[in-house]
Amino acid sequence: MSGQGEPVAMTARRSGPLSGVAEVPGDKSISHRALILGAMAVGETRVTGLLEGQDVLDTGAAMRAFGAGVVRHGPGEWSVNGVGVGGFAEPEAVIDCGNSGTGVRLIMGAMATSAITATFTGDASLRKRPMGRVSEPLALFGARAHGRAGGRLPMTVVGAADPVPVRYALPVPSAQVKSAVLLAGLNAPGQTVVIEREPTRDHSERMLRGFGATISVEETGEGHVITLTGRPELRPQVVAVPRDPSSAAFPVCAALIVEGSDILVPGVSRNPTRVGLYLTLAEMGADIAFLSPREEGGEPVADLRVRFSGAMQGIEVPAARAASMIDEYPILSVVAAFAEGVTVMRGVRELRVKESDRIDAMARGLEACGVRVEEDADTLIVHGMGPGGVPGGAVCATHIDHRIAMSFLVLGLAARQAVSIDDGSPIATSFPAFAGLMAGLGAQIARAG
Numbered sequence: 001m002s003g004q005g006e007p008v009a010m011t012a013r014r015s016g017p018l019s020g021v022a023e024v025p026g027d028k029s030i031s032h033r034a035l036i037l038g039a040m041a042v043g044e045t046r047v048t049g050l051l052e053g054q055d056v057l058d059t060g061a062a063m064r065a066f067g068a069g070v071v072r073h074g075p076g077e078w079s080v081n082g083v084g085v086g087g088f089a090e091p092e093a094v095i096d097c098g099n100s101g102t103g104v105r106l107i108m109g110a111m112a113t114s115a116i117t118a119t120f121t122g123d124a125s126l127r128k129r130p131m132g133r134v135s136e137p138l139a140l141f142g143a144r145a146h147g148r149a150g151g152r153l154p155m156t157v158v159g160a161a162d163p164v165p166v167r168y169a170l171p172v173p174s175a176q177v178k179s180a181v182l183l184a185g186l187n188a189p190g191q192t193v194v195i196e197r198e199p200t201r202d203h204s205e206r207m208l209r210g211f212g213a214t215i216s217v218e219e220t221g222e223g224h225v226i227t228l229t230g231r232p233e234l235r236p237q238v239v240a241v242p243r244d245p246s247s248a249a250f251p252v253c254a255a256l257i258v259e260g261s262d263i264l265v266p267g268v269s270r271n272p273t274r275v276g277l278y279l280t281l282a283e284m285g286a287d288i289a290f291l292s293p294r295e296e297g298g299e300p301v302a303d304l305r306v307r308f309s310g311a312m313q314g315i316e317v318p319a320a321r322a323a324s325m326i327d328e329y330p331i332l333s334v335v336a337a338f339a340e341g342v343t344v345m346r347g348v349r350e351l352r353v354k355e356s357d358r359i360d361a362m363a364r365g366l367e368a369c370g371v372r373v374e375e376d377a378d379t380l381i382v383h384g385m386g387p388g389g390v391p392g393g394a395v396c397a398t399h400i401d402h403r404i405a406m407s408f409l410v411l412g413l414a415a416r417q418a419v420s421i422d423d424g425s426p427i428a429t430s431f432p433a434f435a436g437l438m439a440g441l442g443a444q445i446a447r448a449g
Contacts, residue, residue, distance in 0.1 A: 006425075007422060007423035007425065008423055008424045008425045008447060009395075009420060009421065009422055009423065009424070009447065009448035010405075010409060010420065010421050010424035010435070010445060010446065010447055010448055011412065011418050011419070011420040011421075011445070011446060011447075011448045012408075012409040012410070012411070012412025012413050012418065012419050012420075012443070012444060012445045013412060013413070013418040013444040013445075014392075014412075014413065014414065014415060014416065014417075014418070014444070015258055015413045015414075015442055015443050015444045016258075016260070016442055017258065017259065017260030017261045017262070017308070017442065018251070018254060018255050018258050018261035018262075018263055018413075018438075018441040018442050018443060019261065019262055019263060019441060019442060020263060020264075020440060020441050020442070021263070021264045021265075021266065022248070022251040022263055022264070022265045022437055022440075022441060023243075023266065023437070024243045024244060024247045024248045024251065024265060024268065024431075024437070025051045025052070025053065025243065025244055025247055025430075025431060025432075025433060026049040026050055026051040026076060026241035026242070026243060026244060027051065027203075027241055027242055027243065027244040027245070027246075027269055027299075028051050028053065028055060028056060028102070028244055028246070028247070028430050029102065029175070029201060029203050029244075030203050030207070030239075030241050030242065030269075030299070031047075031050045031051040031056045031059075031241055032055070032056060032059050032100075032102050032103055032106060033106070033179070033203055033204055033207050034047045034050065034080075034207070034239040034241060035047070035050075035056070035059050035060050035063050035070065035078075035080060036059065036063065036106055036107065036110050036183065037207055037208070037211050037234065037237075038063075038068070038080030038082055038236065038237070038239070039063040039066065039067075039068035039070070039080055039082050039083065039088075039110075040082055040083070040084065040085050040087075040088075040110060040183075040186060040211075040234055041080075041082040041084070041211055041212075041234035041235060041236045041237070042082055042083075042084045042233055042234065042235070042236070043081070043082060043235070043236035044079055044080070044081050044082075044236050045079065045080045045081075045082060045236040045237050045238070045239065046077075046078075046079050046236075046237075046238045046239070047076075047077070047078045047079070047080065047238075047239045047241065048076055048077055048238075048239070048240050048241065049076045049240055049241035049242070049243075050076050050077075050078050050241055051076075051241065051244065051430070052075070052076065052432070053428060053429050053430045053431060053432055054098055054099065054428050054429045054432075055097075055098060055099060055100035055102070055103055055429045055430055056100075056103075058096065058097050058098040058100055058103055059097070059100065059103040059106075059107065060078070061096075062091075062095045062097065062103065062107050063080065065091035065092070065093065065095055066083070066088040066089055066091055066111065066118075067083045067087065067088055067089035068080055068081060068082055068083055069081030076241075080236075082234070082236065084233065084234070085186045085187050085231065085232065085233070085234060086113070086114050086187040086231075087114075088110070088111050088114050088116055089116070090116040090117060090118065091116075091118050094119045094120070094121055094154070095107065095118055095119065095120045095121070096120075096121050096122060097120060097121070097122045097126060098122055098123055098126065098429065099122065099123050099125055099126055099355060099400070099402070099426060099429045100122070100126065100429065101126060101129050101176060101354070101355070102176055104120050104122060104126065104131070104153070105131070105134045105176040105177065105179075105180045106176065106179050106180055106183060107120070108120065108131070108134055108135070108138065108145075108155075108157050108180060109134065109138060109179065109180030109181060109182070109183035109184045110180075110183040110184070110186075111157065111159055112138040112141055112143035112157055112159050112160065112163075112180075112184045113141050113142075113143065113159060113160050113163035113184045113185075113186070113187035113188050114159045114160075114187055115159055115160070115161040116159050117156060117157065117158045117159065118156070118157055118159075119154060119155070119156040119157075120153055120154065120155050120156075120157070121153050121154040121155075122153050123400065124400060125355050125356065125399070125400040125401065125426075126153060126355075127148075127152060127153045127154070128152065129152070129153075129353060129354075129355075130150065130151055130152065130353055131145070131147055131151045131152060131153060131155055132147075132150070132151025133151075133171075133172075133174065133177050134176070134177055134180045135147070135151060135155070135157070137166065137168045137177065137180070137181050137184075138157070138180065138181075138184055140164075140166040140168065141160050141163045141164060141165075141166055141184050141185075141188055142160030142161070142162060142163050142164060143157055143158060143159055143160045143163075143184070144157070144158040145157050145158075146158075160188075163184070163187060163188040163189075164188060164189075164190075165185060165188045165189060165190040165191055165192045165193075165230060166181070166185070166188070166192055166193070167192075167193040167195070168181050168192075168193070168194055168195070169194075169195040169196075169197075169222070169223075170194065170195065170196045170197070172349075172350065173196060173197070173198045173200050173322070173323040173350070174200060174350070175200035175201040175202075175203075175204070175273075175323075178194050178196060178200060178204065178226070179203075179204040181194050182194060182204055182205075182208065182215075182226065182228050183204070185228045185230050186208075186213065186228070186230060186231075186232065186234075187230065187231065188230040188231075189230050189231060190229075190230055191227050191228065191229055191230065192227075192228045192230060193225060193226065193227050193228075194225075194226045194228075195222050195223050195224065195225050195226075196223055196224045196226075197223040197224070198223075198224070198320060198323050199224045199273060199323065200273060200323045200324075201271065201273040201274055201323075201324070202217075202271070202272075202273045203271070203273075203299075205217060205226060206298055206299070207239075207298070208228065210237055210239075210298055211234040211235055211236075211237055212232055212233070212234050212235040213228060213229070213232045213234060214228070214229040214232060215227065215228045215229070240296050242267060242268070242269040242296050242299045242301045243265075243266070243267045243268045243269060243301070244268075244269065244430075245268050245269050245270070245271070245274045245275070245277070245278070246274075246327045246328060246403075246430075247430065247431045247434075248265050248268045248304065249277055249328050249331050250331060250406050250407075250410055250431070250434065250438075251263060251265060251306075251437065251438065251441060252265060252281075252288065252304060252306050253281075253331045253332075253334060253335050253410055254410045254413055254414075254438065254441075254443065255306040255307065255308065255441075256281070256286050256287070256288075256306060256307075256308065256309045256312070256335060256338075257308070257309075257334070257335060257338040257387070257410075257413070257414040258308060258413050258414050258443075259308050259310065259387065259388065259414075260308055261306070261307060261308045261441075262305075262306075262307045262308070263305075263306050263307075263441055264303060264304070264305050264306075265303070265304040265306065266303040266304075267296065267301050267303065268301060268302060268303070268304055269299050269300070269301055270290065270293070270299075270300045270301055270302050271299055271300060272300075272324075273323070273324050274324060274325075275324060275325075276321040276322070276323075276324030276325030276328065277325040277328035277331075277332060279321070279324075280315070280317050280321065280325065280332060281312075281332075281335065283315050284309075284312040284313055284314070284315055284335070284336075284339055284343075285309060285311050285312045285313055286306075286309045286312060286335075287306065287307040287308070287309045288304055288305070288306050289304070289305040289306075290302040290303070290304060291303040291304070291305055310387040311340075312335065312338070312339040312340070313339055313340050313341050314336060314339045314340065314341035314342045314343035314344075314382070314383075314384045315343060315344075316343075316344040316346070317332075317343070317344065317345045317346065318346070318347075319346040319347025319348075319378075320347070321347075322346075322347040322348055322350065326348075326350055326351070326354075327354075327403060329345055329348055329351055329358065329362075329380065330358055330361075330362050330403045330404055330407040331403070331406070331407045331410060332345065333345070333362045333366065333373075333380060333382050333407070334366075334407050334408075334410055334411045336382035336384055337366060337369075337371045337382055337384060337385060337390050337411065338384065338385065338386065338387055338388070338389065338390060338414060339384035339386070340384050340386050341384050342381060342382070342383050342384065343381070343382045343384060344379065344381050345379065345380045345381070345382075346378065346379050347378060347379075348378060348379065348380055349377060349378040351380075352377070354401070354403075355399070355400065355401040355402065355403070355404075355426075356398075356399035356400065356401040356404060357399070358401065358403070358404060359375050359380050360375070361397065361398070361399050361401060361404045362380065362404065362407065363375045363380065364396075364397070365394065365396035365397065365404070365408050366382065366411075368394035368395075368396060369390055369391060369392050369393065369394045369396070369411060369415060369419060370385075370390060370391035370392070370393075370394075371383065371385060371390055387414075388414060388416065389416075390411065390414065390415045390416065391415065391416050391417060392411065392412060392415025392416055392417040392418060392419045393415070393416075393417035393418065393419070394419060394420070395420045395421070395422060396408040396419065396420070396421050396422070397421075397422050398421050398422060398423050398424070398426060400423070400426050401426060402426040402427045402428075402429050402430050402431065403430075404421075405421050405423065405424050405426055405427050406427055406431065406434055408421050409421060409424070409438075409445055412445075413443050413444065413445075420448055424447075
């Protein structure tokens with residue numbers, strides 16, 4: 001069943017060399033945060049390059065519901081007239097976050113320390129995902145949450161009338177939980193402290209600093225310690241959103257496995273907390289060059305030149321790298337299927353509770369395409385079949401998960417037989433131009449039937 005309406009079956013067929021320029025969309029993580037922090041600033045924030053996927057559009061609609069003025073001026077060009085820290089109005093209707101775990105968790109954090117009540121829901125996939133990992137630390141501020149069994153949506157959050165600052169150690173690496181706690185800490189007096197044993201993506205820290213919050217990050221014996229001073233007056237900003245490295249992963253990995261390919265992917269974020277996939281691909285022997293390194297919107301970026309890499313080797317991906325590439329394991333498992341030898345991905349337990357159980361979804365789909373896979377609760381192992389060696393010929397279930405959908409379509413571009421997916425509509429949540437962009441490079445992807 002689709003998360004966006006009627007299912008849209010799609011098929012990818014073995015393609016000739018991919019070539020050209022892949023203009024991937026703006027970074028989804030930064031787009032969410034730009035809208036939320038813009039709504040919590042005083043005055044008008046301008047955003048360029050905003051990702052206009054459904055996930056981000058749902059966050060924009062939520063900010064309007066909380067009283068901010070959110071206006072689209074043109075493709076990727078938006079303004080947010082904020083209401084200030086603690087200035088959210090109580091929404092009149094239920095907040096529907098669609099498919100976005102990032103959106104719902106960050107918004108819960110942003111409103112949890114204001115004396116308002118809001119009810120959150122989402123699509124069938126989001127309603128299965130655990131929200132207790134956010135509602136539990138928000139309760140330390142004084143907020144109360146009432147949801148379905150297992151801490152699932154729909155969930156009503158009653159914000160704290162007299163919030164207190166907290167000191168919270170993340171039980172598992174999660175940029176979403178970290179960000180929710182920091183956003184809640186904005187309207188709490190004193191200092192809120194988040195401790196993470198393994199650093200996760202740091203877009204919230206960078207953007208909070210840019211909007212004028214006082215925030216420090218240091219390494220101690222406890223781990224990565226982030227300290228935020230509450231009750232700032234956030235200043236509106238001009239935010240230039242860099243291109244999303246998670247979206248770039250799909251044309252990049254397609255070029256690596258489709259013989260003869262040579263593409264350019266310009267302006268991709270190279271944030272150190274997001275480059276795990278690219279480090280891994282380099283270790284496997286991928287031909288990727290990082291050109292014209294520079295800084296845009298407070299984030300390091302570069303242009304990526306990517307060429308077919310027929311000599312890639314399977315490797316063991318260290319568990320410590322998981323936080324920096326958690327969204328990229330599905331597409332990495334596709335690359336691993338076309339490498340020589342075995343690729344072992346450890347420390348990936350978090351994939352079990354994403355938009356789908358991504359370990360299970362990739363394992364079953366790869367097996368259906370003729371690839372040998374092993375798995376346990378925290379590990380995915382792919383036995384590579386070499387360049388052009390994957391039989392394909394299957395219909396793969398996407399489980400309302402955009403990254404699963406795109407990963408299997410990429411696999412079909414290099415498999416011996418066409419690969420289909422049962423539903424490509426969830427791709428619109430993060431990369432609505434995916435099919436058109438890939439077609440422009442020469443990929444054979446089309447709606448089935």
